[in-house]
Amino acid sequence: MILGIGTIGLPSVLARTAGPDGIVAFWMAVAITLAGTILVILLVQRFPNQGLADYSNYLLGSILGFVFNLVFGLFMLTVVSGVTRGYAEITKFFLLPRTPLEAIIISMLFSASLLARNGLEPIARACQILFYVFFVPVLVTPTFIAIFDIGEFLPLFQADLATIFKSAFHSLYSLLGIEVMLVIGSHAENPKRLMRPAVTAIGIVAGFTFVFIVLAFGSLSVPQTAKLTDPIFEMIKYVPLPFSILERIDIFFNAVWTASTYSTIVIGLYTASHHLAETFKLNSGKGFVFPLVVAVYFMSLLPKNEMEVSIYNNWLVVAWLVLIFVFVPLLLVISLFRKPQDPGGQRRSSKQKQKKANS
């Protein structure tokens, strides 16, 4: 599960672009993501035991496939750098105003790279533990009842469709992540059963994000949410915890969010390194991780300010839409004409033949 970095600022974006109908826009974005998820999983299922680098080469030809794989690798790096920069900006603003942005970026990338080098299983285990941690903010949601007003985001369906679409486009940044399945889907024990967990994962992310949007709208009011850059943190500040020994608990929420960002970056780095290793026919992507960290560091410093970060992220969403709704369907269509190979099956059959010969 990749909980998007954009979750923190999403209520504000939705309130600004669509008002109370931001909630409708958000669910529209969820629907788009789910459609993308289905396409991705269908493609992965057609090529069990094969990574994107393998089957794109097969479907597009070696030259086009190679170019496509390089572009996909670059896309993954862009996602990681966008997430890292976005995270660093908010952390600097809220927690470490005197710390250079570069120091936050380097520390986060270095920490994430230590785990990303160790392969998929440790990443999965760490993310599973973090998944339990993500429920901690949900535990404080009942405390919002005192300041929550459902009337703040009603009535719905007041904005026109174009506005809702525009708002949904901005929401997509919080829901990116399913593209990693193109690469790591090949590790699934049973690809035929991949659809349900993938859809569930999107559902959980959507659920989490929806809770925060509703809480922000209902607690802070829609106009107030629109004015704030990171309304979730502002909202947490007002949590009335009885007998609290600490004055502000928003910083602990920041810790949970840091954990979420860390998992996103780890998965992104692993996906990029693993994919590049497959592209260059190497056994492991471990050696790629540190050089990629250097690349991500410089890429994350490309936007000059927060405004440029926002533009950078919008382009990321455009690239994601092109990947998921142009390239993935294209590969799917080509795969209908070119019978998929099954290297796993070939391996199995050759093993069986060998076994027979031995016996």
Added chain:
Amino acid sequence: MKLAKRIHHNIQFFQQQFNNSTDLVVRQFTINIPGIREIAGALIFFDGLISNQLITDSILDPILHEASQFQQPIDADILTFLKESVLTNAEHSETNDADKVTLAVMMGEVALLIDGYNTALTIAVQGWAHRSIQSSQSEGVIRGPRDSFVEAINPNLMLIRRRLRDPSLVFERIQIGNRGQNDVVIAYIKDIANEDLVLEVRKRLKKVDLDVILDSGYIEQLIEDDWWSPFNTIQDTERPDEVVAGLTEGRVAILVDNSPFALLAPTTFNTQMMSPEDYYVRWPAANFVRLIRFIASFVSFVTPSLYIALISFHPEMIPTQLALSVAASREGLPFPSFIEALIMELSLELLREAGIRLPGPIGQTIGIVGGLIVGEAAVNAGIVSPIMVIVVAMTAIAGFIVPTYTLSFGLRMSRFFLMIATSFFGLYGLTLGLLIILGHLATLTSFGVSYLSPWAPLNLKDLRDSVIRFPWHSLKQRPRYTLADDPTRQSQDTPKRGQNKQKRGKQ
């Protein structure tokens, strides 16, 4: 190399083999059996490794006195006669391999050589002095057995066998150490332990190539999955009940001669947070203590770092009244909070280490002097703040709650790492530090088993014995992570809730 037929050649050989070591005893005698000519014999052994009483009672007396009174003619050769009719009290074996005899003598056996025979009898009469069985020093309990392992391996095996009268309990003895030839025993229950696990343990032990194994710690470090980690991936314990519990869970135990600590593999972070007492007291009490243990361990782990973060980076998080009081107490302190915490934490480690090295009563005195007097003096001298003393005291007390000594090492070292990370980036650094440690724990495995099991990968059934322990009636299955061949440890017929009460009611 084979033994010679002439006894003086063999004696000469062993004297050379052991470089005429002063503790080597060669006791020569003449066997006088009626109807047979007098024949020369010799016992070769190391002084101090054998029991003199046993040698007299089981070997010399029977050979020199009982054999001479034997009236009937002897059909067999003299060695067979001695073996079958005279030396009936002692466990012995016959060999003509000089290396095997050498090894047996080094292991505390006695070699009986007889002139004219190129074979020797090695007789087990070991009897060296060893510590008696005492209560555990590092894993004490209030409720539960008190005995713990000793240095000698045989009493340790007895402590296990006495608890587990199962014919499937297997002890495999091997010798490890090029020069030490130390006894190492692999213990497992044949129809429970996963065969692949036993094979893997055997394979890794065979690869150990050291001069001598002085403690099980040598073996632990040489066969563990991740030798560079501060966290141990093989559990050590000096409690026989803990080993027996591990064996019945499908784990494999390794016992090493001269070490009172047995090893258990595989292990997880979760299993090392369990105390044997958790299973001896009733489950509500066990859960109460377990929850406190997990919370206290976390408190001890992060409190110094949290102090640094709140004082140096995020004072706005502290309630105003407390913040004012903290600021007043820190007024005039020469060091930043990180240095202050570092001084105190290092002092704590110093006291702990000094307390272990010093004899018992002095160790306690050092604790009191260090903790109270030096602590107060440091506060009065304006080196540290009173709140820092509270933080260190909390850390120390909470830190002792971790039941496994080796795991607490890993946690203590990681605490310093967290403090350094926090000194750079405040709470962000603390979070990042915790994530790095989590990432590291996620990469650890113990004989292929995830160190974070049963939380990751999630195993709902094993969660019944993790932070919370379910009642014994619910723990019908062995832990899944051991991949035990026989997963059931309680039959389904065990009474369900209220069933015992109903039976009593009917009576």
